[in-house]
Amino acid sequence: MNRTQRAAGAVIGSAVGDALGAPFEFGPAGAFSARFPVADPGREMCGGGGWDPGEATDDTQMAVLVAESLLECGGLDLPDVFARFQRWATSEPKDIGLQTEDVLTNGMPWDLAAAVHFQVNRYAAGNGALMRASTPAVRFARDGREATMDAARRIAALTHGDRAAWEGTAIFHELVRVALEGADPLTAIPGALALVHPDHRRRYATVLAADWHPDRATEFNGAVWPCLGSAVWALRTTTSYEDAIRAAVDLGGDTDTVAAVTGGLAGAYYGLDAIPTRWADSLHVPLPGFSGRVLTLPQLLDLAHRLAV
Numbered sequence: 001m002n003r004t005q006r007a008a009g010a011v012i013g014s015a016v017g018d019a020l021g022a023p024f025e026f027g028p029a030g031a032f033s034a035r036f037p038v039a040d041p042g043r044e045m046c047g048g049g050g051w052d053p054g055e056a057t058d059d060t061q062m063a064v065l066v067a068e069s070l071l072e073c074g075g076l077d078l079p080d081v082f083a084r085f086q087r088w089a090t091s092e093p094k095d096i097g098l099q100t101e102d103v104l105t106n107g108m109p110w111d112l113a114a115a116v117h118f119q120v121n122r123y124a125a126g127n128g129a130l131m132r133a134s135t136p137a138v139r140f141a142r143d144g145r146e147a148t149m150d151a152a153r154r155i156a157a158l159t160h161g162d163r164a165a166w167e168g169t170a171i172f173h174e175l176v177r178v179a180l181e182g183a184d185p186l187t188a189i190p191g192a193l194a195l196v197h198p199d200h201r202r203r204y205a206t207v208l209a210a211d212w213h214p215d216r217a218t219e220f221n222g223a224v225w226p227c228l229g230s231a232v233w234a235l236r237t238t239t240s241y242e243d244a245i246r247a248a249v250d251l252g253g254d255t256d257t258v259a260a261v262t263g264g265l266a267g268a269y270y271g272l273d274a275i276p277t278r279w280a281d282s283l284h285v286p287l288p289g290f291s292g293r294v295l296t297l298p299q300l301l302d303l304a305h306r307l308a309v
């Protein structure tokens with residue numbers, strides 16, 4: 001398997017996880033396996049909860065906005081990414097995180113909006129920056145470990161003032177980078193942790209440890225630590241893209257995002273061909289605020305290929 005197939009796997013894998021998990025958002029653990037006791041890719045991309053089968057949510061919509069900015073600007077242009085986020089946020093997306101919405105609509109400039117929100121609210125360690133990281137993780141992988149982790153932090157900081165959200169996203173970038181090299185992303189955890197800000201290292205070491213289980217989470221999995229920990233757990237305890245995603249959705253809670261993060265890692269590791277076509281065929285990503293565009297699988301593949309070049 002080559003790097004291009006892995007890069008496409010990361011982008012499509014995350015989007016498919018998002019769409020598969022969306023109908024189960026905020027549901028209980030076990031809801032997915034109760035509905036589908038036998039694995040059946042032909043039925044599982046079922047839609048529901050306001051989502052059509054294969055419809056990707058805000059996670060993937062924002063990942064596409066980041067990707068298009070990176071490609072059109074020829075690199076990381078933070079004010080441009082923020083402006084695209086704002087345009088999308090004010091165009092009535094079906095779903096948007098509470099904090100993300102506030103930061104993008106509070107009228108503050110790009111380099112202050114998230115910091116001011118964090119100063120006022122104190123809590124800003126949601127998974128809303130981690131969830132959209134598949135595309136920049138592919139783009140910045142070629143630049144090496146420190147550079148990709150730094151890019152992750154800067155994009156996360158556009159909407160999340162809490163450094164915990166930056167560091168979790170940086171770890172994700174590094175695991176994807178290593179997976180794109182053809183190695184097991186789990187082997188990259190110690191090296192990634194070594195580059196995490198010291199104030200945040202212990203907490204990430206806990207949720208990324210081999211014996212950690214999502215049952216041990218001390219927060220709802222909409223928070224960045226258990227979200228990343230659950231994604232790594234799903235990857236560690238299964239042996240295929242499909243089963244990793246099923247395990248992630250079956251955790252309940254913030255299922256679309258936990259599965260999107262899992263799908264980014266598992267897609268990068270197992271590659272595009274490991275993603276069931278019956279999950280991917282109906283995939284589509286509406287982009288509110290962008291002239292009614294809806295990206296389908298061929299367009300997402302094109303985006304992934306251009307990011308990986």
Ligand SMILES: [Mg+2]
Binds near residue numbers: 257
């Ligand atoms: Mg979502």
